[in-house]
Amino acid sequence: MHAVRRLFTPGPVPVHPAVLEATAQQPLYHRHRAFAELLERVHTRLQMLFETSSPIAVLTCSATGAHEAVARMLHDRGSEAIVCVGGRFSHRWAQMLERFGACVHRVESAWGENIALDALERTLHAAPRARSLWIVHSETSTGVLARLEEILPLVRARAPEIIVCVDATSSLGIHPVRMDTAGIDVVIASSQKGVGGLPGLGLVAVSSRAQSAFLTQPETLYFDLRTALDSLKRATTPFTPAVTLLAALDAALELIEHEGLRRRWERYAHTASSIRECLLTSGYRLFGECSSNAVTVAYVPDHVPDLVERLDAEHGIVVARGQERFRDTLFRIGHCGWYRQEDLDALCHALATVAKRQ
Amino acid sequence: MHAVRRLFTPGPVPVHPAVLEATAQQPLYHRHRAFAELLERVHTRLQMLFETSSPIAVLTCSATGAHEAVARMLHDRGSEAIVCVGGRFSHRWAQMLERFGACVHRVESAWGENIALDALERTLHAAPRARSLWIVHSETSTGVLARLEEILPLVRARAPEIIVCVDATSSLGIHPVRMDTAGIDVVIASSQKGVGGLPGLGLVAVSSRAQSAFLTQPETLYFDLRTALDSLKRATTPFTPAVTLLAALDAALELIEHEGLRRRWERYAHTASSIRECLLTSGYRLFGECSSNAVTVAYVPDHVPDLVERLDAEHGIVVARGQERFRDTLFRIGHCGWYRQEDLDALCHALATVAKRQ
Structure with missing residues (x-):
């Protein structure tokens, strides 16, 4: 071997040696001002990376967990969602929404091909009550990058109120995401891959419009993004976070800032x-x-x-x-x-x- | 300062320097045999620590997330649970179950005092349809250690079928837990605190009786313990885990083994x-x-x-x-x-x- x-x-x-060095420091107490300073710095740097002024919740989970949080906050039994499905991950998001009892309208594309705009348009027309639309930006199972610059204007023209959720797990740090100028409501990513940190943190950027659409009684405590965003205002987290992975993320974001x-x-x-x-x-x-x-x-x-x-x-x-x-x-x-x-x-x-x- | x-x-x-050293290695690919070897070694060592032959799922989340996973697998709307409440954390578990629409019977004790056996007995009698019983072993908000050696025989005598879930988040590694000989169905803990690893992993040991009680259609994808335990048989995880925290956990467990x-x-x-x-x-x-x-x-x-x-x-x-x-x-x-x-x-x-x- x-x-x-x-x-x-x-x-x-693989990550930069500076990231490994940062993760190997003794953990901080998440109710101490040293942690508050770290989280505030990470948050400012994440806003630069997501190109947004919206808050970004940092959850201790993988990107799949971050998805579950968003899906849980937006959907209860019988609510409707549109999911663009063209690979393993987009298929998974559709399955997840169905676990919560949501009714999912799929816009299917063949593996390796991009979302067909006419199929998307037909579904938007056929599902006028859909609360959310889910798009995987970079589909890791197929290597396809969704053409957000074509998709988003079409969606906004046909369904101005729909909450657009973009999975940028393998595109953030690699391709522009431009949350604010593109008009995306929710961007989901993780601390690893193109971001350059270590796996274990889910990142969720939430526009104020998406926050207004959150269920008031979501059936989750761990993934309740309202309490996560409330805690963020006080520069802390509701539950014990993976503090050493946050230090690693900070080092990774500093490298991005430099580059x-x-x-x-x-x-x-x-x-x-x-x-x-x-x-x-x-x-x-x-x-x-x-x-x-x-x-x-x-x-x-x-x-x-x-x-x-x-x-x-x-x-x-x-x-x-x-x-x-x-x-x-x-x-x-x-x-x-x-x-x-x-x-x-x-x-x-x-x-x-x-x-x-x- | x-x-x-x-x-x-x-x-x-604070953790041992060997744990920091282990966490600072380049991450492993979770579909590679090198990761499978790590997970198998961690799992064997965890069984020693939990004193059980039951499988132990390693989830990327805090102990609160691990709780949500267990609660979600056992309870749907209208099902009944008994929770011993005597501090902030036990109170939180009751709240979590209520989020899922479960009906919670509380056995209250004053902060700083142990569970009153007569109150527990009355509740077991009054709630014969309760599916699960929740006990915090070491309540971090009050410093009280539950007397499992008195509580468990009483529970087994009065409600032989109830699924007993013990939160050992701050007791595991510090006090004996003895899952198998004590007859506990589910033990929940985390990678940090007395275990000596870094925060970010939730640990859930599940008896076969508890597995039989799992809902067949749990309303969660990320916290579906059935798929977590299925993946564990193949020495992997359903979603990307916090691989460097697993390496840290392995080092921490090796120290426990030595001591x-x-x-x-x-x-x-x-x-x-x-x-x-x-x-x-x-x-x-x-x-x-x-x-x-x-x-x-x-x-x-x-x-x-x-x-x-x-x-x-x-x-x-x-x-x-x-x-x-x-x-x-x-x-x-x-x-x-x-x-x-x-x-x-x-x-x-x-x-x-x-x-x-x-």
């Missing part, structure tokens, strides 16, 4: 295109639209069915399998983490070497 | 009694039963109303305030973390010095 292991997974991802958002987006665009170039040069075939700079999805070559295992065993390169029915036929290279040129070179070399095998 | 800050809070608590449970319990008993002795010698008055070795609750002296602020500003000692109506009249010293003798000496010196102030 290879001594060094490099993660090219869609999360968790600048535009330069960061450009850097990840460059990384994504260089990986795709390497794949094509080595004879791989890309899957679908391939428009997200967070993850690249490609076909497992017929002559190397054990590609994922070989990359790991022979080169210490960890990539992810395809999901659901594509488990054995696709593989996914996540590249929204912290990589040096030598890591990217090692990836490209490994991909080329393994593809040569007969 | 004091340069060194020592946390004597009921959580988060041995019995020696650990004795050490914390010694720490608790030496802190109480120091308080009494310095003229403080203890609150209530004072039977938990995780936290000591005492009265703020009338002549030092700003005790908490002074300990922090002048001695770098961070303790917690009283909770709810006792916010200004009580203070709480948490002592279930990792302390060297010099930390305990500094605490005692600070308590004595501040008490002398007029």
Whole structure:
């Protein structure tokens, strides 16, 4: 087995050494002013990253937990939602809403393809009572980036009052999200992936319009975003947070601040295109639209069915399998983490070497 | 302000340097065998700590989230539960169950006092349809340790089928819990406090009887313990876990293994009694039963109303305030973390010095 292991997974991802250093400090007491200072700093930096003036709740959970919080605050039994479904994660959000007894209208697109605007338009027309619309920005199972700049104006024209929830879990820090100027009501993300922190914190930015739409008696205590946002005003959290992950998040956000958002987006665009170039040069075939700079999805070559295992065993390169029915036929290279040129070179070399095998 | 800050809070608590070192490693991919090995090792060590052969789900959330998971799996609208309420945390569990529409029968005891067995017996008689019974083992708001050895035989005699859920958040690692021999169905805890890891993971041990009582269609995706336990069989988790906190937990459990449970319990008993002795010698008055070795609750002296602020500003000692109506009249010293003798000496010196102030 290879001594060094490099993660090219869609999360968790490698992080900058400064993040590891920050997470290894003794934990703070979450009712102490030292924690209040940390949370306030993190919050200001998150608003820069989400490009919003809305408050951003920091929950101790994965992005799936953050989704559950939002869904729970907006939907009770019998309420209606529209979900754009084109991959594993968007499918999961639809399932989650149905768990709460909500009636879900799906706008289906094939895996690897973007949301069809005419299908979206028809659903908006057919479901005038829908309270919320759910869009996954970067679908980690397919590598497709939703074209928010086309989708959002259409939604606002047809359903001005609907609460638009965008899952930016694997796009935040990689692509512009622009919550305020795009007119998004809720943006959901996590502390890891493109944000550059460690997994364990769910991030939820909530516009005042979305807050007004919150249920007054949500059936949750842990995920009650009203109390989370109330506590945030006092620079604390309702329950004990993962304080050391917050310190890691702060260090990650400081790195983003230093680099600048535009330069960061450009850097990840460059990384994504260089990986795709390497794949094509080595004879791989890309899957679908391939428009997200967070993850690249490609076909497992017929002559190397054990590609994922070989990359790991022979080169210490960890990539992810395809999901659901594509488990054995696709593989996914996540590249929204912290990589040096030598890591990217090692990836490209490994991909080329393994593809040569007969 | 004091340069060194020592946390004597009921959580988060200081941890052993080996735990900080373990948490600062690059994250693992949760679908990789390296993670599977970590999770399996953690799980075996947790079974030793919970003294059970039942599976223990590791959730990315605080202990409050772990509670919500259990409550959600056992209760739907109109179902009945019994909650022993004698402090802030037990009160919170009752509120949580009511959020889900459950009908809660409270067995009330005064803050600082233990559960009255006759009141418990009356409630068990009056609520024969109750599905679950909730007991906080160590109530962090009052410093009272529930006498499980008296309570559990009574419960089993009067309500053999009821699902007994014990909150061991601040007792696990400090006092024996003995899930299997005591006949507890569900034990809830977290990765931090007496366990010695960092905050951010909820731990839920579930007997097979409790699993049989789970709702088949729980209204949660994130907290669905059935899928968590199914994933555990394959040594993974349904959603991205806080992988670096799991590495920290593993290191903390290794330390417990080395020390041995019995020696650990004795050490914390010694720490608790030496802190109480120091308080009494310095003229403080203890609150209530004072039977938990995780936290000591005492009265703020009338002549030092700003005790908490002074300990922090002048001695770098961070303790917690009283909770709810006792916010200004009580203070709480948490002592279930990792302390060297010099930390305990500094605490005692600070308590004595501040008490002398007029």
